[in-house]
Amino acid sequence: MGAVSRTSMVPCVARPPQGAPTGHVASPLPSEEALAPTPAGTPSADDVPDGMSPVAPAQAGELLVVGTPIGNPDDISLRALRVLREVDLIAAEDTRVTRRLLRHHGVTTPTTSYSQHSQGSKARYLADLLSKGMRIALVSDAGMPGIADPGHELVELALRAGVRVTPVPGPTAAIAAVAVSGLRPYRFAFDGFPPRQRKNRLEFFRRLTYEERTIILYESPRRVREALRDLLSVLGDRQAVLALELTKPSERIQRGSLESLYAYATRHKIRGEAVIIVEGRDTNASPPEEVIWPIRSQPCP
Template identity: 55%
Template sequence: MRAAFFARVSWKRRGYCPMASLYLVGTPIGNLEDITFRALRVLKEVDLIAAEDTRHTRELLTHYGIHTPLTSYHRHNLASKTPYLLGLLREGKDIALVSDAGLPGISDPGEELVRATVAAGLPVVPVPGANAALTALVASGLPAGRFAFEGFLPRAGKERRERLAALVGEERTLIFYEAPHRLTATLDDLAATLGPRQVAIGRELTKKFETIWRGTLPEAREYFRDNPPRGELTLVVAGAPPAPRPAYDPARAAAEVADLEASGLDRKEAMARVARIYGQSRREIYRACLQAREGGQGGSGGLGEPATARGGSLPGDKAVSPSGD
């Protein structure tokens, strides 16, 4: 049955792809069963597999009886291997790019080859698979509708401080990767910068001894200081709470509309933007602008007769949510 499944049939003959392609193949992040039938077929059929660590990838290939040739592609040989692999693609060779775990191009050197392939006008075909960031996110218990993936933080210095400072007001859930020997220092910095936010820390995800620790950043700092982890870790940190809305002042709202119009913004969009800021309807902002003009407090000028006075209604007459929906 395996032989039938892996029967080599050229994609070009089947008309799936008219020219040689770079296939971005997702591989397991721990459990070898977490790989798709399509990924196995691609790894079997391509002419060459470019791997971050050929020894690691060979274990996966051996497990599934795949004997496709391997070549290394890592941060130490990018300069020479990128043009070499592009040359093979131009010659009509299909290449699969894999990382040690998960999807290539995420926190690994694969993105360089992808960028070069796109620039060369050659096809790039994603073959989805496991991903540590999303796996940890969906199991974290934290909001997963909006999130920001930060990968590995800069090791130290000004760049690290600036990156952390830029995240203080980020309302989306944050996802980081970290090595075990740097975890305590990272938790120290996150707790100092972001405060006592909730965090979920995934270790050995999809493996036999998978654990997901949950608590606050200060609690995580103390726990992992006493219990040093092993293996790569994924941190999922709660985003910042939404900033409180300013108190609504009709005169100030009207002035802000006038300022936005003076800067070149369309009146309708200016009123909608101010309505979002204060959580008011656009009708209310329109009234505020009329009151400001009639009261001689500076106005938006030329607002004209209110639509309601003509028996009509203002366009978009509804409460405006903070997101503008």
């Protein structure tokens, strides 16, 4: 989860190779325009059958998918810090957010923006750097990249190019919230962010009506109240949890019925992205009438 970042490329300089003599000057990273096209006759990722990866070139680099803290900067792992110091480049959802974390821990590795608005062209650019031997760390503003955040496209391109992709696990808001929710954590369904438009959001929630597993959602602070209202309307008054600003000093975890959480969100200003957890459907209970009526109205085939 995190804010949308700027899409401009941040100039950065590659680090000198380990063990380079004093005075070694590293070459700057190639610009996106300067990257040469693939020579004719060279197999591309599109030539590789589905489910198979091409053989990585001898100089292929490595993409490290690094989990970062979801609120408390000291929740980062020792391994993650080592990786962030050693890689050639850090691709960040929002470089401003990531630089604050890096400064806190004394990390000086160059960063570049990789946001949801620049995924296509930037993913191809970064994949080219990886294929030329660079080691790149992929981070989001908070949590694991690709989990309701940018990252999947770059991972997919790297794998198709035969580049090694390595996880460096870290905190995830969904797991942290469900662990302290008091609701059944053994089987759960993570459904990310609901749609912004109410019509689509209601339909999204209707599809969860018969879900028996614990439901985990993310939501923007601007839409928490509306999401709780619509969950109550569609799913009925189930037990739920609203987790706000996890691991920060201002952390708040509200437990109760959907109706009580909706009332709480109406009375209080919601800050920070939220995790909403709702108990799964009771197999012995009937679904709410709001859902039954459209089902009954469907003509028989």
